[in-house]
Amino acid sequence: MADSTHLTRVDRPVAPQDSVELLGVLWERDGVHTNINMVSTHFTRAEDVRFQAEFALHDRGEREPFCRFVTPEFSYRQNMRVLMKQGLALVDREHGDGLYFVRMWVTRHRDLARGQNDLEPWCDYQSDDGKVYVTIPSSHYKGGRFPTNRNLVYFPGAVWTDRFVTRVLILNPYDRPVPCSVRLFNTGGKFIESREIVVGGKDYAFPALDEALMGADQRHLGPAGVGSLLAVMRYKLLVFVAIENVHTGVMTCLDHTMPMVMYKEPVLIN
Amino acid sequence: MYETADLLKEARVQPPFHGQVFINLRQFDWGSLRAYIQWYNEAAITSTHERFYTHAGLLKHLYTVPRALCHLHKDLEIRVAIVNSDPKQTADLQFVLQTDDGFTTESTKRVVRPNGSLFASLYELFPNCVAILKEGLGSVYLANTDVSLTIYYFTYNKETRAWQTQHI
Numbered sequence: 001m002a003d004s005t006h007l008t009r010v011d012r013p014v015a016p017q018d019s020v021e022l023l024g025v026l027w028e029r030d031g032v033h034t035n036i037n038m039v040s041t042h043f044t045r046a047e048d049v050r051f052q053a054e055f056a057l058h059d060r061g062e063r064e065p066f067c068r069f070v071t072p073e074f075s076y077r078q079n080m081r082v083l084m085k086q087g088l089a090l091v092d093r094e095h096g097d098g099l100y101f102v103r104m105w106v107t108r109h110r111d112l113a114r115g116q117n118d119l120e121p122w123c124d125y126q127s128d129d130g131k132v133y134v135t136i137p138s139s140h141y142k143g144g145r146f147p148t149n150r151n152l153v154y155f156p157g158a159v160w161t162d163r164f165v166t167r168v169l170i171l172n173p174y175d176r177p178v179p180c181s182v183r184l185f186n187t188g189g190k191f192i193e194s195r196e197i198v199v200g201g202k203d204y205a206f207p208a209l210d211e212a213l214m215g216a217d218q219r220h221l222g223p224a225g226v227g228s229l230l231a232v233m234r235y236k237l238l239v240f241v242a243i244e245n246v247h248t249g250v251m252t253c254l255d256h257t258m259p260m261v262m263y264k265e266p267v268l269i270n
Numbered sequence: 271m272y273e274t275a276d277l278l279k280e281a282r283v284q285p286p287f288h289g290q291v292f293i294n295l296r297q298f299d300w301g302s303l304r305a306y307i308q309w310y311n312e313a314a315i316t317s318t319h320e321r322f323y324t325h326a327g328l329l330k331h332l333y334t335v336p337r338a339l340c341h342l343h344k345d346l347e348i349r350v351a352i353v354n355s356d357p358k359q360t361a362d363l364q365f366v367l368q369t370d371d372g373f374t375t376e377s378t379k380r381v382v383r384p385n386g387s388l389f390a391s392l393y394e395l396f397p398n399c400v401a402i403l404k405e406g407l408g409s410v411y412l413a414n415t416d417v418s419l420t421i422y423y424f425t426y427n428k429e430t431r432a433w434q435t436q437h438i
Binding site: 037039075077078079081122124126130131133134135136156157159163164187224226243245248250251252253255258 | 345
């Protein structure tokens with residue numbers, strides 16, 4: 001397992017910066033920690049080939065990273081687990097408020113064919129008190145396999161009750177700010193639209209879909225408190241959705257959204 | 271929106287129960303239709319989406335080796351939920367527990383009948399997992415099988431009584 005004694009700070013990029021880039025939010029405050037885990041996928045064949053990961057940590061809204069570090073080399077037989085608090089320990093001064101923007105690349109052996117060896121990155125956030133425990137698969141934005149970034153994405157399980165509130169996590173990997181809004185649909189198909197959310201360049205937003213943002217109260221999703229949401233963005237960003245118990249602070253739901261796809265009208269069988 | 275508790279009641283099935291929810295959509299195009307599942311109790315809500323499966327033209331593929339990262343902790347219980355999505359073929363499943371440095375241990379085989387399911391904790395699959403995993407960290411994966419499977423993993427925090435899930 002990677003630990004702080006094996007992470008090495010570097011001054012310039014090591015991995016090819018035009019390769020697949022993973023994005024994430026680094027959350028290291030209030031007892032919440034971020035781990036990034038890399039496990040090899042099923043089609044991995046050359047298990048003894050080695051790889052290493054490079055991380056760039058950005059203060060929110062800053063184009064240039066304040067820290068770059070690399071892991072030791074791992075083989076595809078191993079699990080790479082990077083505790084981000086150990087990466088932060090490489091920085092010699094305090095930065096920001098414990099919430100950062102992180103980019104990651106993985107070096108690739110030149111003899112490997114594309115798709116021969118692949119890794120599944122999993123980000124997990126865990127708090128010391130156990131209240132936050134969420135895991136999410138990769139969030140590629142450049143060169144990745146999954147088209148998670150569109151400028152219209154939806155999520156079918158928004159919840160808004162006395163006990164639970166839904167949050168959207170919007171990541172902007174670009175240098176310019178992008179305006180967005182969220183439409184919250186009830187089961188009858190009616191929607192309300194949030195105020196504009198401007199996500200700064202190399203920054204993210206994590207607002208709760210509450211009365212202040214949505215301009216209406218939870219009765220919109222009543223009586224069950226369940227609906228769906230559509231994120232509308234001027235330009236395609238990465239959007240995730242979290243659901244939190246506002247009474248206890250427990251958050252165990254974090255999931256990705258899907259591109260809104262307009263197919264042709266369904267053809268009924270029979 | 272359906273409560274599975276109501277569906278079970280209609281089917282006169284007494285809880286506790288685990289199994290497969292199979293939705294037969296009578297249309298060719300899904301468009302943006304998704305079946306989204308939420309598991310909840312008073313402590314927390316956790317959710318993920320369905321796994322697409324079709325009988326028509328299904329290739330017999332070498333199935334994935336999905337891995338569930340596990341983090342053994344005294345308050346956490348780790349479970350895998352697996353459905354044999356193949357309507358005809360029985361699945362002989364063998365789990366592999368891998369430490370972070372690559373050491374592997376195989377479980378005894380578990381038989382899951384067509385359309386059957388398995389909801390097993392890591393302790394049931396690997397009774398000696400505490401001794402195997404250094405610092406409680408490792409991953410679980412399935413040895414290759416040519417049967418189509420639908421797989422989720424769950425963690426249950428005994429202290430907060432919160433469930434967390436992800437598909438694999």
